[in-house]
Amino acid sequence: MEVRRAADLLERRWLLSILYASLAGAERFNEFLQALEGIPPGTLAQRLRQLERAGVLERRTVPASPPFAEYRLTSAGRELAPVVEAVQRWTGRRAAAGVEKGPPSPKRPSP
Amino acid sequence: MEVRRAADLLERRWLLSILYASLAGAERFNEFLQALEGIPPGTLAQRLRQLERAGVLERRTVPASPPFAEYRLTSAGRELAPVVEAVQRWTGRRAAAGVEKGPPSPKRPSP
DNA sequence: GGTCATAGGTTCGATCTCCGTAGTTACTTA
DNA sequence: TAAGTAACTACGGAGATCGAACCTATGACC
Numbered sequence: 001m002e003v004r005r006a007a008d009l010l011e012r013r014w015l016l017s018i019l020y021a022s023l024a025g026a027e028r029f030n031e032f033l034q035a036l037e038g039i040p041p042g043t044l045a046q047r048l049r050q051l052e053r054a055g056v057l058e059r060r061t062v063p064a065s066p067p068f069a070e071y072r073l074t075s076a077g078r079e080l081a082p083v084v085e086a087v088q089r090w091t092g093r094r095a096a097a098g099v100e101k102g103p104p105s106p107k108r109p110s111p
Numbered sequence: 112m113e114v115r116r117a118a119d120l121l122e123r124r125w126l127l128s129i130l131y132a133s134l135a136g137a138e139r140f141n142e143f144l145q146a147l148e149g150i151p152p153g154t155l156a157q158r159l160r161q162l163e164r165a166g167v168l169e170r171r172t173v174p175a176s177p178p179f180a181e182y183r184l185t186s187a188g189r190e191l192a193p194v195v196e197a198v199q200r201w202t203g204r205r206a207a208a209g210v211e212k213g214p215p216s217p218k219r220p221s222p
Numbered sequence: 223g224g225t226c227a228t229a230g231g232t233t234c235g236a237t238c239t240c241c242g243t244a245g246t247t248a249c250t251t252a
Numbered sequence: 253t254a255a256g257t258a259a260c261t262a263c264g265g266a267g268a269t270c271g272a273a274c275c276t277a278t279g280a281c282c
Contacts, residue, residue, distance in 0.1 A: 001146070003127045003195060005202045011124050013269065016114045029230050035112070040270055045231060055210065066278045068229055076210075079201055084114060086193040091116045093190060099166065124240070140259050151241055156260060177249045179258055 009054050010083075014039050018047055019084050022057065022077070027070045056080065120165050121194075125150050129158055130195050133168065133188070138181045167191065 009015070014036060021035040032044055048071055051057040056077035060070050073080075120126070125147060132146040143155055159182055162168040167188035171181050184191075 001128060001131055002202045002206070003131045003198050005206065006198050007124070007127055010198065011122060011126060013118070013122050015122060016118055017112060020112055020114045030228090033230095040272090041231065042233080042271095043269060046269090066227095066229055069231090076205065076208075079204060082197040083194065083201060086197045087114050087117050087121065090190055090194060091113045094187065095113070095116070097187075099187075141257090144259095149241095151243090152260065153242095153262080154240060157240095177258060180260090 009050065009056075012047065012050070014043060014047055016084060016087060018044075018051070019056075019077075019080055020088075022071065022073055023081055023084060027072060028068055029071075032071075051077070120161065120167075123158065123161070125154060125158055127195060127198055129155075129162070130167075130188075130191055131199075133182065133184055134192055134195060138183060139179055140182075143182075162188070 017036050017039075018032065021032055024035075026032050026035050029041075029044070029048075032048070033039065033041060036044065048057060048059070052059050052071075055074055057071045058074050060072075062068050062070055128147050128150075129143065132143055135146075137143050137146050140152075140155070140159070143159070144150065144152060147155065159168060159170070163170050163182075166185055168182045169185050171183075173179055173181055
């Protein structure tokens with residue numbers, strides 16, 4: 001069951017959104033912070049570090065004034081695009097099918 | 112950013128493995144328990160309920176002796192197959208590329 | 223020299239989630 | 253009566269995530 005090797009990385013809050021934002025062009029800490037409305041900065045910092053350690057993102061400091069950090073996808077990171085796209089297609093199809101929030105409570109009879 | 116609609120469901124521990132097991136044919140509580148070596152039963156029960164509420168799995172009690180429960184993918188659930196497969200392909204490619212556990216610590220110079 | 227603004231974080235306590243182990247209920251078979 | 257099977261639930265503790273505030277460094281402005 002090979003998916004389990006990805007669990008520690010992917011099964012974490014905000015991770016899909018971070019990948020999506022990154023694939024969509026976000027590169028700087030504050031860009032992620034805005035794109036992911038609501039993420040606590042501590043969590044974002046932790047995720048970016050985890051993705052960096054996993055070889056998905058690459059961090060570099062740009063020596064401008066003031067200097068800033070840039071997070072870019074590595075080739076391994078870009079290979080995650082199909083995952084994100086598959087999730088997008090799924091949610092897209094569900095939204096189209098009218099599943100918004102509360103699914104009509106699939107009653108389960110008590111034994 | 113449509114992926115966020117899937118976050119509450121997918122960004123949870125064991126979820127990818129549960130989907131994988133289900134796509135691979137697991138149907139009963141104890142089958143999942145064995146396929147997902149190490150999952151606490153409480154967590155499994157919670158996930159199965161979440162997936163049921165999300166309309167991904169369908170639970171029915173089979174009136175045998177003793178009666179047992181059966182969890183099967185709905186059509187919406189089967190449409191998650193591309194997600195699981197994309198993750199599988201990614202981990203497969205990484206394993207082939209030799210990324211096993213500890214990536215060689217991408218040194219980050221202190222400012 | 224003092225104050226702002228910008229960028230990229232860190233720190234802290236509270237809360238939520240997850241873990242490991244044990245126990246429960248209902249039925250059946252020996 | 254005892255043991256087995258199936259599907260869970262209960263519980264205390266560990267770990268992950270949260271919101272809000274704070275910190276450091278640089279340069280621009282006054």
